[in-house]
Amino acid sequence: MSLNGVRSNFPIVAPADPTTVPPAPVRVLLIDDDKLVSDFIRKIFSRFAPETLVEAFTDSREGLDRAKAGDFDVVVTDLMMPQVTGLDIMRELHEAKPKLPVILMTGYGNPDVAMEAGKLGVHEFLNKPFTPEQLIDAVESAAEIHRLAAEPVALESGPKAGRALVGNSEVMKNLSVQIGKVAASTVPVLIHGPTGSGKELVARALYQYSDRASRPFLLVSCTAVSEAHLDTELFGQEAGEAGSRGRAGRFEQAQGGTIFLDEIADMPPLIQAKMVRVLQDQHIRRAGGNEPVPVDVRVIASTAADLEKAVREGRFREDLFFRLRGVKIEVPPLSARMDDIPLLVEDFIARHAGRIGFPKTTAAPDALAALQDMEWPGNVRQLENMVCELILLARGLTINRSHVETARGLSAPEPLGEGRFASVVAQALRRAQSGEIPAALPVLMDLVEKEIYGQAYALTKGNRSRMSRLLGVSRPTVLDKIAQHGLGSANKE
Incomplete structure (x- = not known):
C-alpha cells in the first residue's frame, strides 16, 4: 500500500470493505417545463453526483409517458406545469408504478397540495429554491427505497x-x-x-x-x-x-x-x-x-x-x-451455516465478477476450504466483501488458497483498539528512526484517514451524502477521499 509516496506494510486494520462493489448508477427522470431550471438541475448532478444518469423532459406529458415506459429509480418533477401537473403525474404513477419514488419540486406553499401528494406517496417535497445537497440527499434516499422494493x-x-x-x-x-x-x-x-x-x-x-x-x-x-x-x-x-x-x-x-x-x-x-x-x-x-x-x-x-x-x-x-x-x-450467523460458504461464494462471484471486470472468475476447492476454516464475525456481509477482494486479486483467474491467505493478511480481523494503535504508532516511529520512511506522522495520518473513510463507506453502503453528514465534511471532500483511498468506483466520477 502506497501512502503519500511511501511504501507501508503496517498491520493496520484495512477499511471495513474497501472492495465493496458500488451500486449501479442511479437513473433519474427529470420533468420541468422551465428549461433553465432543468438545465440547472442537470448541472447540479453533473457537479455533485456525476455518477447519476439523468434524462430530462420539458414536456410533462412526454415525461409521464417516459416514466411509465422506462426503467428509472427516481422521478423528480415540478408541481405547477401546463398540460400535466406534478400531482397528475403522481396520480398516474401511483397506479402504474407504485414502487417508483417521486420527488416534487415547488415554489408554492399550499398545505392541501402537500397532503394530497403525501397520500399519493410522494417521497419528498423540495421547496424552491433548494440547495444541491437537499436535492442529492432526496434523490439518494429515494433511490435506496426503490432498490429495496424493486430488487427481487x-x-x-x-x-x-x-x-x-x-x-x-x-x-x-x-x-x-x-x-x-x-x-x-x-x-x-x-x-x-x-x-x-x-x-x-x-x-x-x-x-x-x-x-x-x-x-x-x-x-x-x-x-x-x-x-x-x-x-x-x-x-x-x-x-x-x-x-x-x-x-x-x-x-x-x-x-x-x-x-x-x-x-x-x-x-x-x-x-x-x-x-x-x-x-x-x-x-x-x-x-x-x-x-x-x-x-x-x-x-x-x-x-x-x-x-x-x-x-x-x-x-x-x-x-x-x-x-x-x-x-x-x-x-x-454465518458460523451456524459454514457448509453454505461454497454456495455463497458462487453466488457472490456471479453477481460481482462481471461488474468488477473479471466475469470468468471461479473459485478452487482449496480456496473454498480456506474460507470455511476462517472466522466470520461480520457474517455474510464480511464474506461478500472478501469475495470482492478475491476477485480483484485473482484478476480473472481461478481464486485459490494463496489468494485467500493474501486477502486475510490485508484485512486483519481485530478492531483498531488502543493497544493495537499504540503498536502501529511504535512501528512507524521505529521505521522513521531507521530511515526506512521519511517521517512517521504523514504515514500514520493517511492510514487513520483511510480507516475512517473506509468504515464510513461500508456503514453507508457508499452513500456520499450520508458519509458527508456522518463525518462532518463537505460532499466534494468525500468524493476526493473516496478517489484518493480507492474506495468503490471513485475513478469513474
Missing part, C-alpha cells in the same frame, strides 16, 4: 433470482420455510440476527412474497437520528401557523404496503410510545396535529440487539416488544 429476493439461488437467501444448510431451509409461512400474513414480524447476517434480505423476501408486494415498501433506519427527525419521518408534520408546510410521513406513504423499521432497538422512547398506538389502533397522528389518520401498513422490524434484555433494563417498552413480535424470525 429469492428463497433459493438461481440465474434469475437477483438477491437470494442462499444456502442448503438445515438452518437456511428452515428459515425459507418460515418466511414462506409468514409472508402472506399481516401480523408484525420481528427479525433478529447479528450484524451482516442478512436481516434486510429477509424483510424484503417477506414483503415480496406477501399480498402487498405491488404496494410500497419503505425502510426507515432508527439509528443515529434525533427523536424529532424520526417523529416527522414516520408520522409526518401538520401544516403550521407560521407557514411551515405539512408533509405526510412514511406510514402514510406506505399505505397498503409495508414499512421496515431497521435497528428498532435504537428507537427513542417517545417514538416507541407512538408506535404502540399505531400497532394497537391502526392510525397515526402527525407531529403538531390532533386528528387521527388511518393507516393500513404491515410493520417489519429488525434488530441485532437483545430486546428482551433491553426490556428488562427499561430501555425498550415491553408492550411494544410484544406487539412487534407477532412472529419472531431468527437469522443465523
Whole structure:
C-alpha cells in the first residue's frame, strides 16, 4: 500500500470493505417545463453526483409517458406545469408504478397540495429554491427505497433470482420455510440476527412474497437520528401557523404496503410510545396535529440487539416488544451455516465478477476450504466483501488458497483498539528512526484517514451524502477521499 509516496506494510486494520462493489448508477427522470431550471438541475448532478444518469423532459406529458415506459429509480418533477401537473403525474404513477419514488419540486406553499401528494406517496417535497445537497440527499434516499422494493429476493439461488437467501444448510431451509409461512400474513414480524447476517434480505423476501408486494415498501433506519427527525419521518408534520408546510410521513406513504423499521432497538422512547398506538389502533397522528389518520401498513422490524434484555433494563417498552413480535424470525450467523460458504461464494462471484471486470472468475476447492476454516464475525456481509477482494486479486483467474491467505493478511480481523494503535504508532516511529520512511506522522495520518473513510463507506453502503453528514465534511471532500483511498468506483466520477 502506497501512502503519500511511501511504501507501508503496517498491520493496520484495512477499511471495513474497501472492495465493496458500488451500486449501479442511479437513473433519474427529470420533468420541468422551465428549461433553465432543468438545465440547472442537470448541472447540479453533473457537479455533485456525476455518477447519476439523468434524462430530462420539458414536456410533462412526454415525461409521464417516459416514466411509465422506462426503467428509472427516481422521478423528480415540478408541481405547477401546463398540460400535466406534478400531482397528475403522481396520480398516474401511483397506479402504474407504485414502487417508483417521486420527488416534487415547488415554489408554492399550499398545505392541501402537500397532503394530497403525501397520500399519493410522494417521497419528498423540495421547496424552491433548494440547495444541491437537499436535492442529492432526496434523490439518494429515494433511490435506496426503490432498490429495496424493486430488487427481487429469492428463497433459493438461481440465474434469475437477483438477491437470494442462499444456502442448503438445515438452518437456511428452515428459515425459507418460515418466511414462506409468514409472508402472506399481516401480523408484525420481528427479525433478529447479528450484524451482516442478512436481516434486510429477509424483510424484503417477506414483503415480496406477501399480498402487498405491488404496494410500497419503505425502510426507515432508527439509528443515529434525533427523536424529532424520526417523529416527522414516520408520522409526518401538520401544516403550521407560521407557514411551515405539512408533509405526510412514511406510514402514510406506505399505505397498503409495508414499512421496515431497521435497528428498532435504537428507537427513542417517545417514538416507541407512538408506535404502540399505531400497532394497537391502526392510525397515526402527525407531529403538531390532533386528528387521527388511518393507516393500513404491515410493520417489519429488525434488530441485532437483545430486546428482551433491553426490556428488562427499561430501555425498550415491553408492550411494544410484544406487539412487534407477532412472529419472531431468527437469522443465523454465518458460523451456524459454514457448509453454505461454497454456495455463497458462487453466488457472490456471479453477481460481482462481471461488474468488477473479471466475469470468468471461479473459485478452487482449496480456496473454498480456506474460507470455511476462517472466522466470520461480520457474517455474510464480511464474506461478500472478501469475495470482492478475491476477485480483484485473482484478476480473472481461478481464486485459490494463496489468494485467500493474501486477502486475510490485508484485512486483519481485530478492531483498531488502543493497544493495537499504540503498536502501529511504535512501528512507524521505529521505521522513521531507521530511515526506512521519511517521517512517521504523514504515514500514520493517511492510514487513520483511510480507516475512517473506509468504515464510513461500508456503514453507508457508499452513500456520499450520508458519509458527508456522518463525518462532518463537505460532499466534494468525500468524493476526493473516496478517489484518493480507492474506495468503490471513485475513478469513474
